[in-house]
Amino acid sequence: MSETKALESMIGEEYKYGFNTDVEYEDFPKGINEDVVRLISEKKDEPEWMTEFRLKAYRAWTEMEEPSWFNATYEKPKFDKLQYYSAPKNKPKLNSLDEVDPNIRETYEKLGIPLEEQKMLAGVAVDAVFDSVSIFTTFKEKLAEAGVIFCSISEAVREHPELVKKYMGSVVPVRDNFYAALNSAVFSDGSFCYVPKDTICPMELSTYFRINNMNSGQFERTLIIAEENSHVSYLEGCTAPMYDEHQLHAAVVELIAMDNAEIKYSTIQNWYSGDEDGRGGIYNFVTKRGACRGKNSKISWTQLETGSAVTLKYPSVILQGDNSVGEFYSVAVTNKRQQADTGTKMIHLGKNTKSTIISKGISAGNSDNSYRGQVKISKKADNARNYSQCDSMLIGQTCGAHTFPYIESANPTGKVEHEATTSRVGEEQIFYLQQRGLSEDDAISLIVNGFCKEVLKELPMEFAVEANKLLGIKLEGSVG
Amino acid sequence: MLEIKDLHVEVEGEGIEILKGVNLTVNKGEIHAIMGPNGSGKSTLAKIVAGHPEYEVSKGDIMYNGESILEMDPDERAHAGVFLAFQYPVEVPGVTNNTLLRESYNTIAASRGREELDPLEFDDYLRDKLELVDMNPDFLERSVNAGFSGGEKKRNEIFQMAVLEPTLSLLDETDSGLDIDALRIVADGINKLHGEDDAVVLITHYQRLLNYIVPDHVHVMIGGKIVKSGGKELAIELEEKGYDWLETHATVNGEAK
Numbered sequence A: 001m002s003e004t005k006a007l008e009s010m011i012g013e014e015y016k017y018g019f020n021t022d023v024e025y026e027d028f029p030k031g032i033n034e035d036v037v038r039l040i041s042e043k044k045d046e047p048e049w050m051t052e053f054r055l056k057a058y059r060a061w062t063e064m065e066e067p068s069w070f071n072a073t074y075e076k077p078k079f080d081k082l083q084y085y086s087a088p089k090n091k092p093k094l095n096s097l098d099e100v101d102p103n104i105r106e107t108y109e110k111l112g113i114p115l116e117e118q119k120m121l122a123g124v125a126v127d128a129v130f131d132s133v134s135i136f137t138t139f140k141e142k143l144a145e146a147g148v149i150f151c152s153i154s155e156a157v158r159e160h161p162e163l164v165k166k167y168m169g170s171v172v173p174v175r176d177n178f179y180a181a182l183n184s185a186v187f188s189d190g191s192f193c194y195v196p197k198d199t200i201c202p203m204e205l206s207t208y209f210r211i212n213n214m215n216s217g218q219f220e221r222t223l224i225i226a227e228e229n230s231h232v233s234y235l236e237g238c239t240a241p242m243y244d245e246h247q248l249h250a251a252v253v254e255l256i257a258m259d260n261a262e263i264k265y266s267t268i269q270n271w272y273s274g275d276e277d278g279r280g281g282i283y284n285f286v287t288k289r290g291a292c293r294g295k296n297s298k299i300s301w302t303q304l305e306t307g308s309a310v311t312l313k314y315p316s317v318i319l320q321g322d323n324s325v326g327e328f329y330s331v332a333v334t335n336k337r338q339q340a341d342t343g344t345k346m347i348h349l350g351k352n353t354k355s356t357i358i359s360k361g362i363s364a365g366n367s368d369n370s371y372r373g374q375v376k377i378s379k380k381a382d383n384a385r386n387y388s389q390c391d392s393m394l395i396g397q398t399c400g401a402h403t404f405p406y407i408e409s410a411n412p413t414g415k416v417e418h419e420a421t422t423s424r425v426g427e428e429q430i431f432y433l434q435q436r437g438l439s440e441d442d443a444i445s446l447i448v449n450g451f452c453k454e455v456l457k458e459l460p461m462e463f464a465v466e467a468n469k470l471l472g473i474k475l476e477g478s479v480g
Numbered sequence B: 001m002l003e004i005k006d007l008h009v010e011v012e013g014e015g016i017e018i019l020k021g022v023n024l025t026v027n028k029g030e031i032h033a034i035m036g037p038n039g040s041g042k043s044t045l046a047k048i049v050a051g052h053p054e055y056e057v058s059k060g061d062i063m064y065n066g067e068s069i070l071e072m073d074p075d076e077r078a079h080a081g082v083f084l085a086f087q088y089p090v091e092v093p094g095v096t097n098n099t100l101l102r103e104s105y106n107t108i109a110a111s112r113g114r115e116e117l118d119p120l121e122f123d124d125y126l127r128d129k130l131e132l133v134d135m136n137p138d139f140l141e142r143s144v145n146a147g148f149s150g151g152e153k154k155r156n157e158i159f160q161m162a163v164l165e166p167t168l169s170l171l172d173e174t175d176s177g178l179d180i181d182a183l184r185i186v187a188d189g190i191n192k193l194h195g196e197d198d199a200v201v202l203i204t205h206y207q208r209l210l211n212y213i214v215p216d217h218v219h220v221m222i223g224g225k226i227v228k229s230g231g232k233e234l235a236i237e238l239e240e241k242g243y244d245w246l247e248t249h250a251t252v253n254g255e256a257k
């Protein structure tokens, strides 16, 4: 329980310890209109076609309504009060880890984050050898050798316009939904990855991210293209708690897999989730979609969602190529006043396409956790198969769990299996483990990790241990 | 080692009294058997000694190694050497026996200032313990009790006891559900684990178990009280006569107080 307090207080003390940036001196107008969109594009030195893309999206957005079909209530963002562009940030530097809030350090240590990385996360000046710029360079060289393009979206717009032009908006069209349209109009930055034909990306694109992607901004845009016979694994986010002065996060992620290509996309999301009453937490409204364009292609989403006040997120796969495979592995944890409505869509268009959905929802405190999934089998998708398993676990008496599976099949050869369970972490289970010497928090942590095992094993190895610990920390003191 | 004094226990928050003045002293090196009809409070007694939060002590005390343990959490009691083999072992899906045991072992070791074992050392340690209860190593990689047969669960409890080496073992109907061979094997295991420095309390319905594990004392619990204590012959007498003759005794006693 004291750890919950520790987390609370570290959140409360963000100013003191430099999690906030210095006041931005750059005077960028608040609110949004065509001029603002143009100005963003101009600030980023974008070519005309990019500006047009943004304007088209903006115009579409003005005609759209903010959605409200999901299972969450929150105060709507005030779109005319938001600031849609912020200059690259400079984190205030501390001289040593001793200057970092001890509570934060305790959390880092519990998560087992290496010392040098702790420094980077906390904004402490680091040794030259471990400087993020030099790591960045090494990574880049290694990737370039393999022919993999990996850079920021802004850089890609400048250096690889033909690729960006061809693929951006091809999976998530600008008018796809309210938040995707807004993102398309004002996206700040994000990453671009292009893996050429017959190439196996020589490393997990996770190590890089953990260090360099700390300031992604509120409207992040990601585009990953895997050409024929290629393979790439990408991880965004990190287990350490993240803060941001922007309350609204509306990212768009597009994945494209050609013949025999495979993309594995993993997320660990631990944004600030607000205080006991849910005040101040991040709204995480993300559109993530992958297109299995090629035959035998595969896209796999794995997510561990633990943060944010409100999460609305449905990473989906369009199974276009014959024999293509879509997977969705998800753990969503909600505690206190958090609300999560998350799930996936598997759209089967090609023949013999296969999708697997494993969703584990854990709710504690006064939180609300919903799984919402859609499996659609189109007329031409002969022999399409889906297996869905949605399990909910409740901790305590004041939380909620809901499952909304939607199944639509227009092809009689399709096979859809859906299983769902709800269980409660019982006093008896906790007592049993305590009788074997475990503390109450460790007991809960063990039970929850057992419950999520199938999903956690899909995460890149180096994150699995941290992920385990993160779950424990998130649920500390949630019983009794 | 264990001294229970005039113990009254209620269901937490409901005022239903289950134990109505239990007195019991267990010394180092001893084996005690508690028998008694269904619903008489035997499991409740074992659970309250282990610190189950569902029950509340309204009167009396539980002393362990000379100190009251009423204020201790269940895990602290486990660290102090109290072990409960459950009448109904609990399933923990997704957590392997191996994982749980290593966590338990190391947590308890740490709390006693003993050295923790790394996975390889622990593996060796487990091999011997598996043999003791003749358990198939495959069970190590299975989720704790999930899908185990009734007898397998019971054997698994004694396996855990073997691994954790407690000083006070409360075995709640460990014999129920074990087949004839398993009963012998498990009983042998318990006998081997038991020594001069620890004590065992067996809760059982069947005299048969006591042929294998010979108790120093036998107690009969009826209506939340120990109404009669004796040597191992008492168990044989119960087997012949049932509990009726004692039940009258119990109510008379109850009214007299």
Ligand SMILES: Nc1ncnc2c1ncn2[C@@H]1O[C@H](COP(=O)(O)OP(=O)(O)OP(=O)(O)O)[C@@H](O)[C@H]1O
Residues within 6 Å of the ligand: B011, B016, B018, B036, B037, B038, B039, B040, B041, B042, B043, B044, B045, B054, B087
């Ligand atoms: N949480 C509870 N709420 C209400 N009654 C309870 C509760 N726990 C136990 N009891 C009651 O207390 C009595 C004693 O139960 P206990 O499990 O200790 O019996 P037992 O002697 O172990 O029986 P058995 O031989 O059948 O295992 C029973 O009548 C039982 O129904």
Ligand SMILES: [Mg+2]
Residues within 6 Å of the ligand: B042, B043, B044, B087, B172, B173
């Ligand atoms: Mg019982």
